[in-house]
Amino acid sequence: MTEIRTPRLLLRRWLEDDLVPLSEIHADPAVMRRIGDGATRSGDRTAHDIEAWEEEWDEEGFGMFAVELLGSGELAGAVGLSVAGAPAEIAGQVAISWRLGRVFWGQGYASEAAHATLEFALQDRGLDRVVAVRRLADTASANVLDKLGMQAEGTAQDPVHGHDLAVYGIDLTQYQD
Template sequence: MTEIQTPRLLLRQWSDDDLVPLAEIQADPQVMRRVGDGAPRSLERTAEDIEAWEEEWDEEGFGPFAVELLASGELAGVVGLSVSKIRPGIEINWWLGRQFWGQGYASEAAQATLEFALQDRGVDRVIALIHPGDTPSENVARKLGMTEEAEFTHPDHGFPLREHTIDLTEYEA
């Protein structure tokens, strides 16, 4: 089982105990407004998400991590990798419960996830798909060293997205 520890966080695979706290995070419209179709998710949908993420871990050797605070053991949210369904490449994603915003957790977890992707899994390019105007996520991407490559319209939902990218040569430079 893959785990990554940062100074304040434990990035780990999912457990049964994560369902209810993640469902609470994913039920918040403010958290979910820029995730997937932008709709809050039910307990059942959250269970389906976790199951799909576990399958992705089995099939790809990576997936979304549960992000746990080391100090309290609280589930803060989701940060991880997935095979993008709408753009070519491996996508890095992050969303945290609102009470964890503005504390640098997303950047800390995303940095560790990027290192995992590039160094442990041999991924040569990582993308982030970010809504224009999502300044906190754009800041995380910038801290990771990602550059904006393109703006496009989501093929299923019709809203604009910006593709940010980084490759291994940029990361090691």
């Protein structure tokens, strides 16, 4: 089982017990407002998300991690890697993303988990490049991307929802752990 420990977090594969806390995170409009169409997700949709993430682990050797606080064992959210389907500017490339419950915002957990995931991608999985997108208005994600050393590479538009996006990338030669 793939696990990564940081000073405060455990990044691990998904467990059955994660469904309820992740469903609670997905039910929060503040968390979901910058993901997809911005709609909250049902427990069934959350179960489908976890299943899809686990399938990607099996097929690609990477995926979305469950982010657990080491001190309390609470599920803080998800961070990880996926093969991007859209927008066209990054389609087929490996993208990093995250979502944390609102009570975990502003404490550096997203940056800590994303840094460990980026290191996993470039050093452990041997990927040459990782990309990311964020909505232009999402300054919190911009801060995380800057801390990761990812470089803004241009803009794109979400082909399904029409949101303006900033596109970021980093390759192995630019990465400094």
